[in-house]
Amino acid sequence: METKSEPAEAPPEQATAAEPAKAEPARAEPARAEPVNIETPPPAPKPDPRASRLPASAQIEDLFAAVRRLEAFASDEAKRVSGKLVPSVEDHAKKHIWVSLLLALGLGLILGMWLRGGRRRE
Numbered sequence: 001m002e003t004k005s006e007p008a009e010a011p012p013e014q015a016t017a018a019e020p021a022k023a024e025p026a027r028a029e030p031a032r033a034e035p036v037n038i039e040t041p042p043p044a045p046k047p048d049p050r051a052s053r054l055p056a057s058a059q060i061e062d063l064f065a066a067v068r069r070l071e072a073f074a075s076d077e078a079k080r081v082s083g084k085l086v087p088s089v090e091d092h093a094k095k096h097i098w099v100s101l102l103l104a105l106g107l108g109l110i111l112g113m114w115l116r117g118g119r120r121r122e
Contacts, residue, residue, distance in 0.1 A: 093100040
């Protein structure tokens, strides 16, 4: 009797360390919702817009008061200078006309150079 040797059926393939596993298509897992933390504090209440305007309004009022005080001070000083100092300076300038002219020219020259940024450079 002659028997034919048929190859035995191969056992199912198992992945070993030497043989890479066959790539299986990735399964899409259903999206899981994050668990809600019951201990979270409630959101902070929004500030009242009118309340935030009050400090700015108070600051503006303080600024206006400071400007009014400065205007009053400047007015008082202008009256004092114009009443006492200006007449004496005018008399002095009339007596020493050349000194006044040279002083005015020198001051103009210095101020012009300062505003222009120095001598002309071409």
